[in-house]
Amino acid sequence: MYVTTSLGQKLKLFSVILIPILITQISMYLMNIFDTMMSGQASAVDLAGVAIGSSLWVPIFTGINGILLAITPIISQLLGAKSNEKITEMVQQAIYLCFLLAIFVFIIGALLLNPVIEFMHLENSVTHTAKFYLIALGTGIIPLFIFNTLRCFIDALGQTSISMFIILLSLPLNLFFNYVFIFGKFGVPAYGGIGAGIATSITYWLVCIIACIVVHKLSPFRKFNVLIHWIKPSLQIWWEQLKIGVPIGSAMFFETSIFSAVTLFMSAYSTYTIAAHQAAMNFASLLYMIPLSVGMALTIAIGFEVGAKRFRDARVYGYIGISGGIFIATFAGLVIYFSRDIVAGLYNSNPEVIALTKQFLIYAIFFQFADAFGAPLQGALRGYKDVHVTLIMALVSYWIIGLPVGWVLANFTSLEPFGYWVGIITGLSCGAIALLARLLYLQHKFSKKDAYVKG
Incomplete structure (x- = not known):
């Protein structure tokens, strides 16, 4: 981000920020489409199971992701105010909060997953696929939340093209893992729709690792040292972000x-x-x-x-x-x-x-x-x-x-x-x-x- 003095400069900067975000959002949406389409190629049961699982997961993920999005305006305003020393603290506290939110989702899932799916009166095979698709997906919740927090940090600095690069890199990885785990390739059993959850979870772990390497090694992120010299968790800062x-x-x-x-x-x-x-x-x-x-x-x-x-x-x-x-x-x-x-x-x-x-x-x-x-x-x-x-x-x-x-x-x-x-x-x-x-x-x-x- 930098100061602009004319409408033309603002339009240029806004475009530089917007276009990578747009490509990133479409790419992330395509990942969900790939899960559904490739599961449908396995069988109608797998398609139905993944569709039901996705319909239950998307509102929850969207709501949690909205909480994590709070870090974007916080960092943007700190950057504008030139309070760079506070940015590292905010990002680290947001990562701590990721673990807390992940535990909350795990508890909710453990309590409500079976009752909600049984309430739908689905066929047994569809119920099985939907349930274990969500369980497989759940193993990637923590890295997904951490990645989204780091992405907000990256984007708030105006470096949206970096987020775009990470997501574009994840798309072929997700396609490959879907191919392996849904259809059973390279000696791996064919898991059908459940394999889509496994593939997506693995993809979440990989993009999280890539994002961690980026913010630790590349400029301008590395000067903030968000992944080293960790401070103690702060309930006060958590509350500020949650508000x-x-x-x-x-x-x-x-x-x-x-x-x-x-x-x-x-x-x-x-x-x-x-x-x-x-x-x-x-x-x-x-x-x-x-x-x-x-x-x-x-x-x-x-x-x-x-x-x-x-x-x-x-x-x-x-x-x-x-x-x-x-x-x-x-x-x-x-x-x-x-x-x-x-x-x-x-x-x-x-x-x-x-x-x-x-x-x-x-x-x-x-x-x-x-x-x-x-x-x-x-x-x-x-x-x-x-x-x-x-x-x-x-x-x-x-x-x-x-x-x-x-x-x-x-x-x-x-x-x-x-x-x-x-x-x-x-x-x-x-x-x-x-x-x-x-x-x-x-x-x-x-x-x-x-x-x-x-x-």
Whole structure:
């Protein structure tokens, strides 16, 4: 990160930060797609087991990862304030917190995994695959959390291309281990869908090791010595991170879990409808990586400027994010509209499923339009460390507005399954409007503070 004095410089720096984050997010999402697709090549049972396991894991992982994301605005603001001596302490304490969060996930999993899977009344073979896929995946939780913390540290310094390199390196590794453990190669037994969990866990360990080597050996990370001269754990610093991270993680959990809830409600409809819903949602989620990446880049850029008390520059980055949201919405909408025939055909060959998928994809245009505004705005607010109001907005927009509206439309109008999508679109739109209002309020508040300081 460095100081910029013109709009052109800001756009250039923002692009340098954003593009590697975007590639990283898409690559990480592709890892999940590879697990699902390659398991499907083994058998339908393996595909179903991995799909169920993923639907249970993703909301939990997203929520925990949100807590870890708190380190990004903390470090960005310290960097902007030139308080480099505090950065090492914050990163080390965040790594300690990783172990605490991993233990929490292990305990929750031990208590709830069997009851939750049994509640679904799945076939025994699907239950077995889903359960042991999650157990295999669980062996990589600690390195995954540590890697995400180190990634936040790397990104907060503006070195997002390093994170991109690590993830791009992990993709072929994940494909190779999937090939070995799912299909049984090189003398290894064929574990099917469970093998996808084993492969992903091994990949998590490797990317964690690579990230540790990077921050220990390469400049500018090595000057912080985050992996040597360890200090004692500090409950006070943990609490500081949790005060920011828990609202971020909870907001992200509310957002991802609502899609799991909608999928559950979709079970009332035909198999073709469920398949079409999943296909359209899967493609929309891929496009969501674009606004999500813009939001993450905004957190870094705005956090850096707020830490240096350059509030006018922070406001300019906010406008860049809003403008980016408009561009993204237009771009993604055109992609969905003109490629919906091709996309629907990629997921299934059944004519009825293809027709339903194309209908869902039309709703996805409006769905991603709301997301393209909301995700950058959330990232901008995180840069100001404004997370508590965002949490309330997420709860209200997704669960108090979105899901009830969707349920009413699905059950009492001719929209039927499409009603749930209209409900989510309604909730996302309300949330985006509220987030915009909150950002404009904060910008005005800090502008007055800036004027007072200069006056």
